[in-house]
Amino acid sequence: GESVGLHLPTLSVQEGDNSIINCAYSNSASDYFIWYKQESGKGPQFIIDIRSNMDKRQGQRVTVLLNKTVKHLSLQIAATQPGDSAVYFCAENDFNKFYFGSGTKLNVKP
Amino acid sequence: DAGITQSPRHKVTETGTPVTLRCHQTENHRYMYWYRQDPGHGLRLIHYSYGVKDTDKGEVSDGYSVSRSKTEDFLLTLESATSSQTSVYFCATRDREESPLHFGNGTRLTVT
Numbered sequence: 689g690e691s692v693g694l695h696l697p698t699l700s701v702q703e704g705d706n707s708i709i710n711c712a713y714s715n716s717a718s719d720y721f722i723w724y725k726q727e728s729g730k731g732p733q734f735i736i737d738i739r740s741n742m743d744k745r746q747g748q749r750v751t752v753l754l755n756k757t758v759k760h761l762s763l764q765i766a767a768t769q770p771g772d773s774a775v776y777f778c779a780e781n782d783f784n785k786f787y788f789g790s791g792t793k794l795n796v797k798p
Numbered sequence: 799d800a801g802i803t804q805s806p807r808h809k810v811t812e813t814g815t816p817v818t819l820r821c822h823q824t825e826n827h828r829y830m831y832w833y834r835q836d837p838g839h840g841l842r843l844i845h846y847s848y849g850v851k852d853t854d855k856g857e858v859s860d861g862y863s864v865s866r867s868k869t870e871d872f873l874l875t876l877e878s879a880t881s882s883q884t885s886v887y888f889c890a891t892r893d894r895e896e897s898p899l900h901f902g903n904g905t906r907l908t909v910t
Contacts, residue, residue, distance in 0.1 A: 731802075731888055731890075731902050732888070732901045739896060777840060779899070784848055784854070785846070786899055789840060790838065790839065
C-alpha cells in the first residue's frame, strides 16, 4: 500500500452528491482488494471487496472499480449521507498478508 | 464484528515493562492478525497466525512476539516496551483465503 504524509487527504462533498475515493496499490502480485471505513475510536469496518479477475463490483450504494493496468482502485459512494463521514482506506492482499493505504477522510456537508 | 474482543481497551505503561495485549474471537476463524495504526503510516502488520501455534512475522515485528495456543485467542507481547511502541493496536481475523479481515475496536497503548 502507499504511504502518505501525516495529514490525511480530505474529500468534502455535499449531502446527496456522489463521492469517489481513489487508491493506488503497489504490488502486482496482489489478487484481492478491500475497501474499509473507519470511524473515530473504532476499528476498520468492511465495505466491499473485489477479486483481481473482476474490474467492477457493486454493493448497496457503493461500487468498487479495479484497474490492474495502472494499479488503481476506486470507491464510489452514491447519494452520500452524513453517516458516511469517516476515513476510508483500501487494502491489497498478497497471500496471507494485507497491506493498507493511509486513507482519505470523507467529510459530508449537510 | 466477527465477535472480536480486544483487552485492555486502554493501557498506560512505563518504558521497559512487559505488556501483553489479548485478542479473543468467537467465530472460529482460522487466521488472526495484529496491526498497529499510527498517523502517517496507516495500518502496519506486526504478526499473524494461520492456525494454532502457526505464526509468521509482518513488516514491523521487531520488539513484539505472539502466541496462539487456542483458535480463539491471539496474544501480542511487548517484552520491554519502548516509547516508539505507543500506538493503537488492532486485532483482525478472517476465516479463509480471499475473504476480508474483520477488526476489533483496538487497544490504545501509551508508553511513558
